Amino acid sequence: SIFPSNVIFLFCHLRSGVTFIKILSSSHLLFPSGLEGYRRFESSAVNYSTMLLEADSERLYVGARGAVFALNASDISASSALTIEWEASTEQKLQCVLKGKDNKTECFNHIRLLQRFNSTHLYMCGTHAYMPLCAYVDEKRFIISSQPEEGKDKCPYGPITGYTALILDQQIYTASRYDFWSFPDIRRNAPTPALKTENAPTRWLNEADFVGSALVRESLGSSNGDDDKIYFFFTEKSQEQSTTYSHSRVARVARICKGDRGGHLTLQKRWTSFLKTRLTCSLPEYDFHFNMLRSIFVMHGLTPQDTLFYGIFGLEWKNVKASALCRFSLSEVQEAFRGPYMESQDSGSTWKEYVGKIPEPRPGTCITGKLKAKGINVSTSLPDEVLDFVRRHPLMSHQVQPADRRPLLFRRTTDYTHMAATVVQGVDEQMYHVLYMGTDEGWLHKAVAIKGQLHIIEELQLFEEPEPVTNILLSTERTSVYINSPSGVVQLPLSNCERYTSCYDCIFSRDPHCAWSGAECVDVMTQSNSPAQDYLQVGSRRRMK
Incomplete structure (x- = not known):
């Protein structure tokens, strides 16, 4: 390129000829009050840690301390949320304290596993004040449908012990340090x-x-x-x-x-x-x-x-x-x-x-x-x-x-804590990997992988006060990213191209979701009826009329 590496060359001129755009560096910082489509769910529960959302489901299932929620996946702030309260008994909490555990953080039922078991039931496990239990959930009625069973071989005792689990063909695979x-x-x-x-x-x-x-x-x-x-x-x-x-x-x-x-x-x-x-x-x-x-x-x-x-x-x-x-x-x-x-x-x-x-x-x-x-x-x-x-x-x-x-x-x-990624097809018909990364202070960084490098294109502050991101889940069907934290759940659109009001800002964002239509910045993933050459985007070539 004839331009130095620290120079941004941008040409948004709607006249005859070929328009070529090349952006080398940019990042947008935004705060909660400025986030369009920002939705939040919170309750008296804390430590929201697990999430489950399936492609054909209307519900986002969320596990927290002492409760499991079924939220409207299109709008998690809607009042239609369903709740299963599942807390450890007073006696079990006392036994937990006698074991030397913290009665403010550890001696509760933290939901660590929440996955589909079969076509009608979910399966969940909780720490249950350092005496793990598991239970089946009737999905349609959203209630615990059976007597809880012992979970010490499937679930860790503590809320922060490293843990992962999969339910495959009704077989339960788990990995953790299970007990003391x-x-x-x-x-x-x-x-x-x-x-x-x-x-x-x-x-x-x-x-x-x-x-x-x-x-x-x-x-x-x-x-x-x-x-x-x-x-x-x-x-x-x-x-x-x-x-x-x-x-x-x-x-x-x-x-x-x-x-x-x-x-x-x-x-x-x-x-x-x-x-x-x-x-x-x-x-x-x-x-x-x-x-x-x-x-x-x-x-x-x-x-x-x-x-x-x-x-x-x-x-x-x-x-x-x-x-x-x-x-x-x-x-x-x-x-x-x-x-x-x-x-x-x-x-x-x-x-x-x-x-x-x-x-x-x-x-x-x-x-x-x-x-x-x-x-x-x-x-x-x-x-x-x-x-x-x-x-x-x-x-x-x-x-x-x-x-x-x-x-x-x-x-x-920066200490990143969790991440999720998706694939976006740009106007140039190239496939881009777009990543969403949460930090220990409650920021969400959106980035795109290009030629062996990851470029951060957006930095979003999710909360008024710093708190860690504990989980991230993406849904292309709902065009949403869901973020867990100790205090609640946040829902954001995968992109928010409408915030860019000029051709310059739209292209400068370098977001593969976003392209300039000639009149406005649009999300190319939602413009299925228009040919790609009608849009202007990073790295794209287009002959303007």
């Missing part, structure tokens, strides 16, 4: 066979703090009859030895096969497909590593192989605020799991790359069509030699590098 004395664990709780991770002779998880999980249907289009996989994301105590960096904790991705049924004798009621490896997010020019994984978002593509993982990373030092966002491809994660294993030495204190013979079939792989042709139809038929190798070699040697080999975004003095 247990080790972290990844479990399938129902139906049988119930499976968990191994603790001896090799501990598969080391003080793991889970942030997310995802199903990737790798069986779709598989040429070898592969199984679907479930990926878990967490930070844990480091096991590797390295001369280039030293961290006590590292970010990880682990995976299991959905069809895993455990071993017959060896690894009985344990995963036979568990493998884990490191996720690396660093500034390579400084060899500076962000080793604490705070949030993960899975971007599903047209095929399973197109899956991307977006992760927010922070620093181990709590007195230093900084965040990095890295993007990982499923193919690179798969490649790491096909690579060499690590081996524990010196009673587990030192791990080095394993160089010995690897048994067949390859340890940790799913039951594929090739194995079924050899008579191995389920994991209980795997040889003991293979299962013993899995037991002792859960860690892979190769780390997963970001798809761009560096962070998409590095932000000083």
